Amino acid sequence: MQLPPKPSASMRIQQLRWALSPMSYMDECAQKHGDMFRLQLGKDISLVFTSNPDAIQTILTNDTKDFSAPGELNNAFEPLFGKHSLITISGKEHQRQRQLLMPPLHGERMRSYGEIIENITSKVIQNQQLGKSFSLRNVTQTITLQVMMQAVFGLFDSPRARRIEKLLGDILDATSSPLMMAVTYFPILGRIITPFHPARHALDWQQEADNLLYEEIRDKRSLMPEAYRRQNPDASRSDILSLLMAAEDEYGNPMTDVELRDELITLLVAGHETTATAIAWAIYYIHKYPHIKSHLLTELATAGDNPDSNVIFKLPYLNAVCNETLRIHPVAMLTFPRKVEVPVSLCGYDLEAGTVIYGSIYLSHRRPDLYPNPDEFKPERFLEKQFSSFEFLPFGGGVRRCIGLAFAQFEMKLVLAKILASVDLELVTKGKVFPVRRGLVSGQNRTIQMLVKSRNSINSGILLGV
Ligand code: HEM
Known part of the structure; x- marks a missing residue:
């Protein structure tokens, strides 16, 4: 039996x-071991990573047969998202x-957010003072x-919404550093660092955010204090909470408040970060x-x-x-993990039942055979060539493909x-600005500062009428 290779370094x-540096570590492993390798990230936890498009296609499209995508493997998300989040549930319930x-x-419902995206973007960007630098990420x-x-x-725009917004931002900022990730592997580090780190407030912030989410679910603004929004449905509302x-x-049972809370916080966090x-x-x-900016402005x-x-x-x-x-x-460096259900051979290696395998989105997108000079930012690649869904997969694929x-694509384009x-x-x-770990996803290694040089006149000719 030939298992995928792994680094010779100790587990620690x-x-x-x-x-601390998942991306450079993946680069190093891929350079040394090729399309598939293993990392020993716990005493009994050996994880397989692959950047081979055929292997990725196999693991993502044979979900539920030879491979599964169990929510239990995503338990790192449980402290914030709960047990009833789309990310942590499995099987029929997940479906x-x-x-x-x-x-x-999707579709018409999604497009109806066009005007909201435009208004929010406009308000936030117009709030920046002329000539004064601001943090791009904050904006x-x-x-x-706000869109989510x-x-x-x-x-x-209510005080409750503003407070939830602030709490979620604070929780993510405090808990997403590579150092906090290291704490999950080295609890002793946590005992040394946490008393001085903003992350020590995270549980209190989360409790407060939860209370506000439950208030929103129960709609305390109602004239009848005990009246739930669900008992007084407002047919004119098309938001996701009303729908859920x-x-x-x-069996005709509605979702419980806890189930609602878990789904809402998942969408709020996964949908904006x-x-x-x-x-x-x-x-x-x-x-x-x-030249990229001027090309875009012309278009x-x-x-x-x-x-x-x-x-x-469609531009x-x-x-x-x-x-x-x-x-x-790729903001998500990896797909969610898949579990091998029956022994298989992939990329010339044998994977036993029970093996946990990830598609490395990060490595796939840096394959020089697909993307020559992968460090170069070159939008023309996507005009010159059509990539398959397993060569370019920022949103993963299969049963857990990003919902x-x-x-996200609609919002990105309208905001830009x-x-x-x-x-x-x-x-x-x-x-140079480069990507680093930000919790379970990636972000920028430093604050990117921008400033508003001038505001374009209303009649500049590029007004959007979404
Ligand atoms: C640029 C933005 C985004 C990127 C790069 C991204 C990426 C991803 C990836 C890679 C996955 C895992 C797919 C897999 O394992 O096959 C995922 C799952 C998910 N994403 Fe996104 N996502 C983005 C935006 C959003 C937005 C806007 C929402 C919500 C409105 C969202 C909600 C989710 C949820 C709930 C899941 C879990 C799906 C499941 O388990 O069935 N994401 N996303």
Whole structure:
């Protein structure tokens, strides 16, 4: 039996390198061992990683037969998302929840958020003072979180929504550093660091956020204090919470408040963190390379004075810029883990039943055979060649493929188009910016500072009429 190769370093060293610098560690392993390798990340935990498109296709498209995607393997998400999150549930329950959540994040329902995305972007960007630098990530995070609050609750501007927004931002900032990841492998480190680290407040913040989410579910603003939004359904509301509250399982039972809370927080967090990082990278590259910005502005101008969201969504160069952003810095470095159900042979290696395997999105997107000069930001790649769903897979694939894929792409394009149309930005941060671990996903290693050089006049010709 030939198992995939693994580094010769001790388990402790492997854990430390994985926690602190997963991307350079994956690069090193791929260089040494090729398309498939193992890491020893616990006493009995040996995980397999692959960047081979055929192997990725096999593990993602044979879900439920030779491979499964059990929610138990995602238990790292449980402390924040709970046991009833789409990410932590499995099988039939998982399928049912996905079917429920798909419609509001796709098609006409999704497009109805166009105007909201435009208004929120406009408000947040116009709030930045002329000539004064601002943190790009803060701006994109504010936009995407407010958009998700609106999609999930149907409101983003109430004091309760503002407080939830602040608490979620604080929790993620405090708990997402590589150091905090290292604590999960080295609890002793936690005992030394945590008393002085903002993460010590995370549980209190989470408790407060939970209370506010339950208040929103029960709608304490109602005239009848005990009246739940679900008992007084408002047919005019199309937000995700209203939809989930109206849903029943096959026995006619509605979702419990705890189930609702878990699903809501999952969508709020998974739906804004990733997109905020991706939009920040895109704005960074657009302003780092003036020829890309001018190409985009020309394309937007040709879309006419008042292009609607569908026109923007289909602009080829804007699409290529978004794809190249998600290729060069895939926010999710890995697919969720898959479990081998029956012994298989992949890439010439034998995998026993029970083996846990990840598709490395990060490594796949850096394969020189697919993407020559992979470190170069070159949107033209996506105009010159069509990549398969297992060569370019920023949103994963198979039964756990990102449920927000369409929403994220729609939002990215509208936010970028709106910002380019309304302000002329300058990149203040000089020097290299590179991706680092941010919790279970990736983010920028430093704060990217931008400033507003000028505001474009209302009649500049690139106004968006979404
Ligand atoms: C640029 C933005 C985003 C990226 C790069 C991204 C990436 C991913 C990836 C790689 C997966 C795992 C897929 C797999 O294992 O096959 C995933 C799952 C998921 N994403 Fe996203 N995502 C983004 C935006 C969003 C948005 C906007 C939402 C919600 C509106 C969302 C909600 C979810 C959920 C709930 C799952 C779990 C799906 C399941 O377990 O069935 N994501 N995402």
